[in-house]
Amino acid sequence: MGRKPPFTTTRVSSRTQRSGDPGSSPEPFLAGVPAWIPGLPAVARDDARVDDTSKSVGLGGCFSALRTTLRLVPVVAIVGLAGPATAQLRSGTEFLSPEMQRQQADETRNPAFFWVEQGRELFSRKPGANGQACVSCHAEPQQSLRGAATRYPQVDAASGKLLNLEGRIEQCRVERQGQPAFGYETPELLSLTAYAASLSRGLPLDVRTDGAAKPFYEAGRAMFERRQGQLNLSCAQCHDGLVGQKLRGDTISYGVGTAFPAYRLEWNDVGSLHRRLRACSLGVRATQFDYGAPEYLALELFLAARGRGLPIEAPGIRR
């Protein structure tokens, strides 16, 4: 185990947080107050030592994550969420305008269904002269794959790697169909992913975080809670602490990826969750990881576990 955590923790009020200056000094009368005292209108703010990214993976990372969790509990209680935060998260759809919610639900107006349609075609098309179509193994996908997307990302038993839906489709294509991989973010992979995810529409997320998935989950949690980038912001600061407030022209949501692959108006296109995460990384001026990078996979698992019970809405529409 790493060093003992410092006993005192500085806190800033939510007003200071909202001003967009995370580096400003804490209000003096709150400085040094232990974080677990409830009734303080604040988002937990850690000191510089916890921000040390080199500690974020492995035992030290788990430990700091645990400490941060302990500190988050009273905060969660203050914003009115009873029990664990995961139980009360709301889908990003609820942060959209009523008009966009209707557009998302209406297949005749949701452009993402073109990708679903393309995915359905690809699913039953033979990839080569003697190749096998997806449907020759996954017969009756409406039944056999219903609910499959709710269990991703998951650890592949054979390789021990964490695979999301895209990763599983690529693995099937390379190992079972003997075809070259599509590549992340190609229209074909997005279509197949959107189709596979759409088969689980309405079913609750239910990923495993125990056993082999536990280290990935912990790494994802550490990434979610770690301050990063030039803006020195963690995912949790906005997507836990400032939900419902405005960031530029948009409303901050809980950051659950149940609608992805989603049609994003900013993209005029369907994109994967990793594309969205890359946009977040850019937003806080942090390192953008590659599509399918282990960091984003772990984060994807954490987000799915955090939103456990929320229905899959892919393919959704997002701003």
Next chain:
Amino acid sequence: MSFNARITMPAEARAGEIVEIRVLTRHPMDRGGQSDGKGGTVPRKILNRLTVTYAGEPIFRFDMHTGVSANPFVSFTTRAVATGDLLFEWREDGGATFTRTARLTVT
């Protein structure tokens, strides 16, 4: 698959009834102008016109410009007069055309 269309309208209508026709189109609507990496620019490639005829009569025309988003959606109404095909025709920059038909049965 750069073009696809989803046309939503009732299959049947009574004579004289107003029917709503919704057209969602898949197209990147590339307004062009980006560098092509070789000193030139990428030419504009959008759907510039949608025309709809109903039993041979033109009923709707939509001229699109670069301000129209990718994957445009448009809805309009017409009066059901006689059983016949609605012919949708899109014209793309460069001269390509795409067509779809939908049948309206008037009872």
